[in-house]
Amino acid sequence: MLTSSRYNIFIPLFDSCQGASFLLFNTLSGSIDLVDDVIHDTLLSLNSEDKVLCKEFGNNNDKNLADEVIDYLDRRGYLFMNEDEEMEHFDLLYKTFLTFHRQNYPQSVVVIPTYHCNLQCKYCWQRLHNMDSGVITDEVINRLFSSLPEIIENMDEKKIELVVFGGEPLMDYQDLTKKVTSILKKSKEHGFATKIITNGTGLADFIDDNYQLIDLIQVTIDGPPEIHNRRRPLPGADSFDLILKGLDRALKCKKFINLRVNVDFENLPSLPILANILEEHGWLGNGLLDVHLAPTKNHGKNETPGNQGNILQSVLKLRDENELMKIYNLDGFSGYKYIEGFKETGLLPLHRFFHCEAQTNFWAFDLRGDVYACWDAAGIPDLSVGKFSPEVMMDKEKLSIWRDHSSLESEKCKKCKIAPNCGGGCLFMAIEKSNDFLSNYCDPLLADYHQAITTNLDWFKEHAELGDHAVGLVVSDRVISEINLEYGLLDR
Amino acid sequence: MEKKLKVVRDYKPVVTSIVKKDIKQLGAYVDNLNSILKDPGVVALRICECCIDITISRPGEDYMKFSVK
Numbered sequence: 001m002l003t004s005s006r007y008n009i010f011i012p013l014f015d016s017c018q019g020a021s022f023l024l025f026n027t028l029s030g031s032i033d034l035v036d037d038v039i040h041d042t043l044l045s046l047n048s049e050d051k052v053l054c055k056e057f058g059n060n061n062d063k064n065l066a067d068e069v070i071d072y073l074d075r076r077g078y079l080f081m082n083e084d085e086e087m088e089h090f091d092l093l094y095k096t097f098l099t100f101h102r103q104n105y106p107q108s109v110v111v112i113p114t115y116h117c118n119l120q121c122k123y124c125w126q127r128l129h130n131m132d133s134g135v136i137t138d139e140v141i142n143r144l145f146s147s148l149p150e151i152i153e154n155m156d157e158k159k160i161e162l163v164v165f166g167g168e169p170l171m172d173y174q175d176l177t178k179k180v181t182s183i184l185k186k187s188k189e190h191g192f193a194t195k196i197i198t199n200g201t202g203l204a205d206f207i208d209d210n211y212q213l214i215d216l217i218q219v220t221i222d223g224p225p226e227i228h229n230r231r232r233p234l235p236g237a238d239s240f241d242l243i244l245k246g247l248d249r250a251l252k253c254k255k256f257i258n259l260r261v262n263v264d265f266e267n268l269p270s271l272p273i274l275a276n277i278l279e280e281h282g283w284l285g286n287g288l289l290d291v292h293l294a295p296t297k298n299h300g301k302n303e304t305p306g307n308q309g310n311i312l313q314s315v316l317k318l319r320d321e322n323e324l325m326k327i328y329n330l331d332g333f334s335g336y337k338y339i340e341g342f343k344e345t346g347l348l349p350l351h352r353f354f355h356c357e358a359q360t361n362f363w364a365f366d367l368r369g370d371v372y373a374c375w376d377a378a379g380i381p382d383l384s385v386g387k388f389s390p391e392v393m394m395d396k397e398k399l400s401i402w403r404d405h406s407s408l409e410s411e412k413c414k415k416c417k418i419a420p421n422c423g424g425g426c427l428f429m430a431i432e433k434s435n436d437f438l439s440n441y442c443d444p445l446l447a448d449y450h451q452a453i454t455t456n457l458d459w460f461k462e463h464a465e466l467g468d469h470a471v472g473l474v475v476s477d478r479v480i481s482e483i484n485l486e487y488g489l490l491d492r
Numbered sequence: 493m494e495k496k497l498k499v500v501r502d503y504k505p506v507v508t509s510i511v512k513k514d515i516k517q518l519g520a521y522v523d524n525l526n527s528i529l530k531d532p533g534v535v536a537l538r539i540c541e542c543c544i545d546i547t548i549s550r551p552g553e554d555y556m557k558f559s560v561k
């Protein structure tokens with residue numbers, strides 16, 4: 001029986017646009033069109049449980065929907081002959097694009113030289129899991145580099161980004177600095193791009209002698225001094241002040257800095273003050289510093305899932321009220337990022353049927369010789385997927401739990417409107433909350449989409465009317481603006 | 493409506509949404525994407541750790557790639 005796609009999402013336009021009153025968005029096809037009430041009612045009725053009502057609607061709409069409209073709705077992916085047809089296409093896209101992503105992604109190689117950290121951030125999952133350790137040895141470092149070809153599927157050095165992570169990698173702790181320098185030197189010898197993820201407190205002391213070894217530095221700062229120091233305390237010292245010194249030195253060395261701000265309702269109101277501090281230092285607009293907001297994850301068994309959709313709403317509201325908030329890149333809110341990308345290109349991100357790189361090609365190697373497929377799982381031996389030292393010994397079954405995790409695993413997920421984009425959610429959070437790989441920890445992607453689309457409704461209407469972009473405009477008796485570009489704006 | 497759709501599909505097998513492509517069409521689509529990927533001077537696909545997005549970049553102009561975790 002003819003069916004409308006289970007991934008159709010309708011968002012009311014409030015003010016009609018040439019007869020259209022809904023924005024229709026499909027998370028599987030990535031299509032976005034403005035449609036009228038008749039199309040809205042018809043598509044909804046096709047999936048109604050009430051078959052009589054459905055049939056009646058179908059009969060009515062045989063009269064009301066023009067041939068060209070039915071054709072258009074079909075090829076935009078809003079209509080299928082039956083549910084099986086849609087799922088066949090879902091499976092085909094899933095296999096095709098998972099392979100595509102695995103082939104084209106940068107290859108992350110994360111090295112964890114220590115789990116020790118000098119900060120005591122209250123939301124840190126590593127602290128919750130009591131992670132701590134000594135420092136990686138030269139032997140393990142050598143073993144790491146020699147084992148990479150045995151473990152990494154796509155050993156193209158131009159695509160490899162070696163990331164030094166922790167714990168905190170830039171600390172005066174045992175001989176950590178020497179080991180981190182050694183890892184970075186070896187990476188450069190192998191032709192890898194290099195990145196350090198640091199809390200920034202030891203950056204100033206490290207960067208002068210080593211800046212040539214690093215391509216990108218990620219530092220986290222959570223607000224102006226009083227807020228940041230409360231959230232990310234350094235016992236006996238001012239972590240904010242040390243971070244600013246580190247940023248200053250690194251920027252003077254012309255290093256790219258990715259400044260991450262973990263955001264939640266506690267620190268959001270203070271972020272314009274932080275923006276002002278960065279501006280006063282003259283660091284904005286120099287092409288070296290990118291400041292992005294990342295919603296704070298609610299780690300811990302007893303923590304409830306976050307309300308990221310609401311935090312995005314509050315971020316956007318504050319941005320409307322305060323010009324300084326525009327310095328923050330909102331790419332950490334996936335749904336928002338994808339809609340912004342759509343506005344530039346006319347295409348949503350190519351089908352990512354996965355939540356994160358744990359499902360594609362991520363590898364983390366720690367000081368104990370363990371290999372992990374997930375950032376957050378690193379340090380929990382039960383969740384390792386193999387060893388690289390003293391010998392390579394991979395556990396295919398354990399690796400498959402991460403790599404093959406998808407929204408196709410459960411019937412509940414398959415029916416969810418966001419299934420083509422979420423990959424079944426964060427596996428680590430699912431384990432942390434329920435101790436069950438299949439329990440599904442849903443992320444707020446759908447809420448983000450709603451928020452981003454609602455915020456941009458005027459933009460969608462304007463471009464649908466102009467017919468100059470990838471937004472179509474269709475009513476029951478005709479297609480007003482047709483989308484026929486396969487690659488969005490790239491076709492031009 | 494179902495009959496109409498069958499007639500329309502037989503008459504005009506135009507595909508613009510990738511969700512309606514068959515395996516052969518999808519293969520051609522991906523090949524084309526790969527060729528775009530290899531031509532960063534004209535357009536660049538921005539690839540980050542969680543998605544592949546497309547950015548149009550002007551020839552000769554570098555853009556910064558930031559990753560978001």
